[in-house]
Amino acid sequence: MSSLLYSLGRWAFRARGIVVGAWILILALVGGGALLFNQGLDNAISIPGTESQAALDSLATTFPQVSGTTAQVIVVAPEGDAVTDEDVSVTIEASVTALNDLDQVERAVSPFDENVTGAVSEDDSSGLISIQLDGETADITAATKDALGEEVAALQDALPEGAVASLGGQLFSTNLPALSIVELVGVGVALIVLLLTFGSFLAAGMPLLTALLGVGISMALIFLATAFSSINSTTPMLALMLGLAVGIDYALFIISRHQEQLKGSLSAEESAARATATAGSAVIFAGLTVIIALLGLGVAGIPFLTVMGAAAAVGVGVAVLISITLIPALLGFAGERLRPKPKKHARRKRRARAAAASDAVDAAEHRPNRFFTGWVRAVTRFPIVTILAVVAVLGLAALPALGLRLALPDAGGLPSDDPARITYDLVSEHFGEGFNGPLIVTGSIVTSTDPLGLMADLKDEIEALDGVAAVPLATPNETADTGIVQVIPEGAPDSEETKALVAEIRSMHDYFVDEYDVDLSVTGFTAVGIDVSDKLGNALLPFGIIVVGLSLVLLTMVFRSIWVPIKATVGYLLSVAASFGIVALVFEYGWFADALHVAKEGPVISFMPIILMGVLFGLAMDYEVFLVARMREDYVHSGKARASIETGFLGSAKVVTAAAIIMFAVFAAFVPEGDVNIKPIALGLAVGVFIDAFIVRMTFVPAVLALLGEKAWWIPRWLDRSLPSFDVEGEGLHHEIELRDWPSTASSDVLSAEGLTLSGSRTALFDNVDAHLPEGGTLLVSGERESSVTALLLTMSGRMHADTGKLKVAGYVLPVRAASVRSRVAFVSISEAVDPIRAITDAVRESPRILTLDGIDTVTDALTRRNLRDALSDAQAQAHANDRPLALIVGTAFPDTQADAVPGADTAVRVALTSSNLSHEAEVPA
Template identity: 50%
Template sequence: MSTLLYSLGRWSYRHPWRVLLGWLLILTAVGGAAAGLNKGFDNAFSIPGTESQEGLQQLQRTFPQVSGTSAQFIVVAADGDKVTDQAYVDAIDDAIAQMEDVQGVSSVTSPFDEMVTGMVAEGDTAAIVRLQFDGTMTDVTDEDKEAMHAVVDDLRAELPDGSETALGGELFATELPTISITEAVGVIVALIVLIIVFRSFVLAGLPLGIALIGVGIALLGLVASTQWATVSATTPMLALMLGLAVGIDYSLFIAARHQDQVRDGVELEESAGRATGTAGSAVVFAGVTVLIALIGLGFANVPFLTTMGIAAAIAVAVAVLIAITLTPAMLGFVKGRVLGWKRRPRTRKKAPAEPKKGFATRWVGMITRHPVVTTIAVVLTLGVLAIPVGSLGLSLPNAGVLPKDNEARIGYDLTSEHFGAGFNGPLVLTGTIVTSEDPLGLMDDLKTEVEKLPGVEKVAISTPNETADTGFVQIVPTTGPSDPATNDLVRELRSHHDEWLDEFGIDLKVTGATAVGIDISDRLGAALIPFGIFVVGLSFILLMVVFRSIWVPLKAALSYLLSILAAFGIVSAVFSWGWGADLLHVARTGPIIAFMPIVVMGVLFGLAMDYEVFLVSRMREDFVHAARKKGATREIAIESVRSGFSASARVVTAAAVIMFAVFAAFVPEGDSNLKPIALALATGIAIDAFLVRMTLVPAIMTLLGEKAWWMPKWLDRILPSLDIEGEAVERERTLADWPEPGSTAIIAADDLAVAAGDVVLASGVTLRAEPGEAMVITAADPRAARAVGLAIAARVSPQQGLLRVAGHLLPGRAPWVRAHVGVALLDGSEPPARALRDALRGGTRLVVVDGVAELDSAERDQLAALLRDARAGLAPEPLTVVLTGSDPLPSAQLLADAGWEAAQRIDLAPASATTEVHA
């Protein structure tokens, strides 16, 4: 991967206009699609397969009058007045008549109707008018909402002085999140941090601009997707928050590596390629971890949450793609200005005895000197921060969490004050009563039974539908929709299902907006543990692949759990205990939005792995290089912790501060649903980056010493190898002049060893082949010759040594070699002529053929004809052929028949010896 990204980085640097215009065209196209396909966002939460959703679907089929969304407005009489006074009654009746004319309103329930009870408060201090709609809240247009507000405004003007009115209910329980000036503060902080890091205004604006283009593409694509998918209004805000944060950071990592290399004297284009191949590889890995975690939100099997995870994953994917392509392209525009401002030399009377150590060096030095104390201190601190987790409550949003000056919130509070908190979240019982001979009596009996249950304030409605085949019972709890006691009432109602089925013959379902919220919260709560196992298990496997270690992934997974628990503890302290609630403009303490924990777990996992990779990979790199020269000792391991930390701390610190600023900016004035998510991510990033990754991690790495990099050999063999730190790019740079400066060899190998499992088949293989030559490789063990041929064709990886094919160094360039070098294995699985014809397909200039000795003369004649035709068809390009087997004579004869005057012959000696090369 690193070599591919290296080439991509150099190409993007050379063609900046192409890359920039390409992304701008994508932005324009997606913007046009968004303008033409936008259907709007839908805040109606549903969850298939739950009892509440099945109940709603049943009502939609048999009792549509009560199945749509609802709204209400409340009228509170002035002090000393009664809402039943004629002045109030006349004004409310006029408002009801106007509401009935509003588009989409199917019915309006007057509090003064003789058939209705409970809509006038005790003492006649207030009255509620209920509005029922045909469809869901998405079907109600903005024009309809404005018409309702106009009616209530007119009513307010007609009522006596001192009275109050407010429009609210389910339809207005949530508000669309919007971007405010506060969110821009995070971007400004990010820009300041970038200026400090790069010491350049031009370079500082580069990651920010790149991130904004990526976020624009992701958000416009999300808007366009509303044509086919149901997307909640919170989804684009999460995508914006996450896409902006990772977009800035990913571009920062690449640009910072480029600047460091240029300051060290690396040529500009070469540096852009190296930065993309090294830091870009880590960016791709980090992005993939975030993608997997976000897509894993589907574990909860909640459609809107799955959509949210996919949308955020797309924003991250775009951020990765634009970072590894547009960043080197923009560096092509910046060119030499990437150096930034020079530091002013300090005037000193005497030169210091030794260079002054930076803060990062002093910090990691203190940690590595006192690793036990540091570890205990950090773990205890995180444990204390996690204490409030037990008080964390979950629910779906309602008007009670809206800002206090919001009209729906005012209506919510007035309803709670005059009617009781339960009036804001009524429950519904529904079921089929088609077999009943006395539907009205049945509903009265059911009402009596329900009113006996603890937690029931009253049964507001208990009635059959017009066709008397469906019963509808509206229950007013004594507690509000977010109160845990309301959850208990829902479970109590459901526990009587079998009893009431036997007594009344009704298969009752508990539903309504409040019950739907409770079911979603329960589903999400149940998904937390399996999702956590998935995330932590995934992190363990991925980090084993990256670091080739058991202890490093285990440490990373456990420390991630500490970070997430501490972040949840802080959120619970604010939203449940009320600590700092006023400072953060939290409208009401209590349960938070139900999907916060699972979203934060997924996002924070990916971001935590970002910092883990960028910090620990540098430690591993320094340890491996030093261990090769001096041995893998504890002292070398501890020194690699110090050097790796010092080299990467600056960029990681900048990235963490930027992410914290972006997330924190969404907290003070942010959407009430997004506020706890933003707070959890902001605090989680700060905790994970500074307490865990930059304090606890070096302490534990010091305690582990050289054992931190231990892995069983059998596990090391079966795990795939990922070049995250771009070792292949550095290897290519080091071996740029190998085998010789200006070499034209199409095949070059030095001290090559090839193995099958633990058995070394060939070793010490050294060879050269020019374009157009033929080569015969033989060995007493035909497996050895075949293994060398497959290594040349990049079908197997060499155990050791150097190998370059067609100018491409292996194994880093193996994908290119596999795509351009043909292989014909004449082992009888298919006719030899067909195997060779397939290997020569596509005009390959190098082909490896194994097993010629096993063919008869007629088959060899066919192969010779195919090679002659291929050689003639490629002219003036030369064709190079490598034949492998145990007997050199049939291969030599085949080459002679195909037109080669002579062939280079290589006899492979046993693996412990060197090879013989014959002219």
């Protein structure tokens, strides 16, 4: 990957105008599509497979009059008067008549309706007008909402002085989120951090520019997608918050690596290419982890959450693509202007004494690291003490999470001056909190011979339950095949009492079947919220297992270690638990609630935990990679485990600190004025990033590595071989650059090998093999042990990896560019081919640079050997005519007896492997 990104970065640097133009065109196209086809956002929530959703779907068919969303108007009489007074009641009745004439209003019910009980408060001071609408919340038009508001305003004007009429209910329980000026504070903080990090307005502006471009494209894609699917209104805000944060951070990593490299003698183009290859590899890894975690939200099986995760994943994906293409293009426009300028005193010393000046510059460069040097030495001096302290502090912070409650938001979470919140509070004051979240108990009554009597009996049964404040309505539909019972709980919609009442009614299902032959279900907005919370709660464990398992596998691939992934996963779990605890302290227990503008203390939105776990997982792996990969790189080069912790920390701590501060600022900016849905998520992410970066990755991790020493980098050999490699630090690229001019004396060789060694499970397959194959030449590999010959041929064709040694094939270094080599080197196993001639012909048709033949010994017929030789000669002649010489690599146990089957065998380069010592002999003809 690093080699491919190196080529991509170099191309983007050179073709910078094309790259910038392409991204601007993409923004224009998707933005135009969003403007043309946008269908708007909604807050509809469906949860297939739950009792409440099944009951709602059934009511839409059997009792459509009560299946849609609802609204309510509370009328409070002037102090000392009653709503039953004629001047108030007549005005209310007139307003009910007017409401019934509005579009999409199925029915408006007066508080004085003889079929409804409990709609007038016990002291007669207030009354409730219930409004049943035709359609779900997402189906109700803005015109209908405006008409309802206008009619309630007219009611307010018509009421006696001192009376209050307020509109609210389910239809108005949530608002579409909107951006405020406060969110821009995060961008401002990011700009300051970038200026301090880069010391250049030009460099600092690039991450902001690319992040805003990425956010613009992802937002346009989301609104364009509304033409094909329903999208929750929280989705764009989540994608905006994540896209902005990761977009800035990913660009920061690449630009900082570029600026660091420019301190040396690299050209701007070479530095941009290498920065894209090294930091870009880590960006792709970090982005993939975030994307996988976000897509994993589909584990919950809730459509709106799956769409939310997919949309946010698209935003992160766009940020990654922009970082590895647009950033190197912008670096091309910047050119040499980003190269750090040496200080004047350093230049004078350099003219006087180059060596002394070098030392002075090195010292100057390390002065900013004194703080981080003290930090890493402090946390690793007594590692056990540090580890225990971190676990104790984060464990204490996580304790409040035990009381964290989940629920869907309602009007009670809106700002106190919102009309729907005012209605919610008035209803709670005059009727009780349960009137803000009525339950609907419904079922088929088609077998009943007395539908009205049955509904009366069900009403009496439910009224007798603990936690029921009232049962204002119990009625069959017009065809008497379905009945509904409206139940008013004593507790608030998001209270544990209401949840317990729902559970109790559902637990009586069998009783109602046996006693009344009725299959009852509990539904309604409140029951749907309870089911969503339960389903999300049940999904946390499997989602957590997936995330933790994924982190173990991915980090083992990256670091080739057993203990590093375990340590990283433990740190992630500590960060998540502490984040949950802080969120619970603020929203459940009210700590700093006023300062953060929390409208109402209580449960947080149901999908906060699973989103927080997914997003924080990706960000935690991000910091883990940038810190620990540098430590591993230093350990591989020096072999000093303890010293590598310090040098690796110093090499990456500054960038990780800047990245974490930017992430924290962006997330925290969405807390004070943020949407009720986003606020707890933003707070959890801000706290989680701070804890994970500074307490876990920069404190806990170095302490654990110091405690483990060299054992931290141990991995069983069999596991190391079985796992694919993910080169996030560009080790392969460094190897490729080192061998760029090798071999210096054989530039025309199509294959060069030096010191190749590969060990099997019990013995060496081949050892210390050297070979040089010119273009159009032939290489004969022989050996009594067939497995050794095959292994060497597979290695030379890019299909196996040698343990040690140098190998370059068709101009590409192996194993770094194995995919490129495989596309240019054909491999034919003669022993497994039904028709060897046909197999060779098919392979040659792909125009390879090298044709590798294994098992040529199996061709014993003289005629077939001659045909084989002719086919190979024709292939080489055709390739030569096309100015693409074809070289041959042939594996055989007895090369001399197969000379008549291989063209050029008499002048071939020969490598002989023997079973006794596995030495080699390389003969290059004069």
